Amino acid sequence: MAPLNDVEKAVINRLQHGLPLVPSPYATVAAELGISETTLLATLRDLLDRRVLTRFGPMFNAGEMGGGLTLAAMRVTEADFDRVARQVNTFDEVAHNYRRDHELNMWFVLATETREGIAGVIEEIENHTGYRVYNMPKEEEFHVRLHFPV
Amino acid sequence: MNTSMDYLAVVPRLPDQGRISAWGLLRLRQRLEQGLPLTARPWQTLAEQTGLTEQEVLTAVDHWQAQGLIKRLGLVVKHRTLGYTANAMVVWNVPDRWVSSVGEAIAGAPFVTLCYQRPRRLPDWPYNLFCMIHGVDRHRVLSQLDDLITDKHLETFPHAVLFSTKAYRQRGARYVSPD
Numbered sequence: 001m002a003p004l005n006d007v008e009k010a011v012i013n014r015l016q017h018g019l020p021l022v023p024s025p026y027a028t029v030a031a032e033l034g035i036s037e038t039t040l041l042a043t044l045r046d047l048l049d050r051r052v053l054t055r056f057g058p059m060f061n062a063g064e065m066g067g068g069l070t071l072a073a074m075r076v077t078e079a080d081f082d083r084v085a086r087q088v089n090t091f092d093e094v095a096h097n098y099r100r101d102h103e104l105n106m107w108f109v110l111a112t113e114t115r116e117g118i119a120g121v122i123e124e125i126e127n128h129t130g131y132r133v134y135n136m137p138k139e140e141e142f143h144v145r146l147h148f149p150v
Numbered sequence: 151m152n153t154s155m156d157y158l159a160v161v162p163r164l165p166d167q168g169r170i171s172a173w174g175l176l177r178l179r180q181r182l183e184q185g186l187p188l189t190a191r192p193w194q195t196l197a198e199q200t201g202l203t204e205q206e207v208l209t210a211v212d213h214w215q216a217q218g219l220i221k222r223l224g225l226v227v228k229h230r231t232l233g234y235t236a237n238a239m240v241v242w243n244v245p246d247r248w249v250s251s252v253g254e255a256i257a258g259a260p261f262v263t264l265c266y267q268r269p270r271r272l273p274d275w276p277y278n279l280f281c282m283i284h285g286v287d288r289h290r291v292l293s294q295l296d297d298l299i300t301d302k303h304l305e306t307f308p309h310a311v312l313f314s315t316k317a318y319r320q321r322g323a324r325y326v327s328p329d
Contacts, residue, residue: 058222059223099314100314102312137269144262
């Protein structure tokens, strides 16, 4: 990745704190940063084009939207790991599948259209792979100050 | 595409004009999923795309934020691209009566990016509190964890650190915030 310049760093750091809900929000933020609105918008477009940023805009809360969302884990033997990873990843409901160094070594997020959909997808994954899926839905969320300084 | 209409149960009402068009709101939500327009008047642009007024768009987004349907408005950082390549899930076994206060304390640390209570799966999985620490390297993450344990007096709670060693799939379902 090309190193970020000072304007890019300032834009990323500022916009992680959110955007004001006013008619011309980019002008407001640009003024705060001491740059022009045009520069801010061009910087954002460029960061998106270079895929430094994945997305700009509102983040919906899947749980609140009525869909199902959970964290799931599996304990998969070394010999089977790649096969099971491929099988699990064929499901559209699977996101963020990570291998982690623990006995439970495959961890992924499941997101379904409805809350009830989770159980069915888990059963299908178990039937396809032959491994148990541990379902660990969120019971309570503790709010963090999400910020990645650059 | 998620076309669930569940959210219509909490359709915002304008103080003076009654209901905002339900179909307009559905279109607005679909547009918002694609991101906020990079135009000088992004809410006006959305209004033109959805058949609502700019004020209706602002009212709806404000309402959805207050309701918690929209978690936040801003950018989504690809943290790996920014050099945050060490990603540790730290899990704790905390007695149920303390889990809320310990969860709040852990979430308050600046380097903790997610913190949830989840069910234990005994006997295989004794941990009920999960947090994520993203850092530039493992050594740094482990020293941040040491600081956290000392600062918040977590020495008595058993914990495990699960670094991710490989991302098999990072594509996020659209409504899900990246870990």
